[in-house]
Amino acid sequence: MFSPRNLIRYEGDFQFSGEVHALADESFDRDIFREFWRGFTFHSPSLTVVKTDAKIFVIGDAEPLPTGGEAYSIRVTRTGLAVAADSTENLILGFMTLIDRIEADDGDNGGTVLKIACCEITESPAIAIRMAHYCVF
Secondary structure, eight states, rough: OOSEEEEEEEEEEEEEEEEEEEEGGGGGGSSSHHHHHHOOOOTTTOOOEEESSSSEEEEEOOOOOOOTTTSSEEEETTEEEEEEESSSHHHHHHHHHHHHHOOOEEOSSSSSEEEEEEEEEEOSSSSOOOOOOOOOO
16 A cells, blocks of 8 residues: 555544445446455455446445645545545545555444544655556566
């Protein structure tokens, strides 16, 4: 997990399991994002998206953090999380930063509980276009 330049950590975690409902930009209501979500959440929770015109991705009751001139912002509280941006592209970058922070933990009843440490992040990409090429043969 990389460490964003503008990161403030707080005590506690946002924990989730089972089906997750998100209020999100309409671009997130596609199978590719649901599969991406499942891959980073160890295939445990499913993601249901309620579409909005706002450039946000919100689970629970966290209020989006102003971007402060950066590409995106992330706020994680004990009761929810919110990613905000000024464009769909930047929102996707923020979403990718968010899911990189997901950790798995054993729950009290033997199931897997997913958690994200409480924090606030405002960030812009250090590199305009970031790609990787894998050659498997």
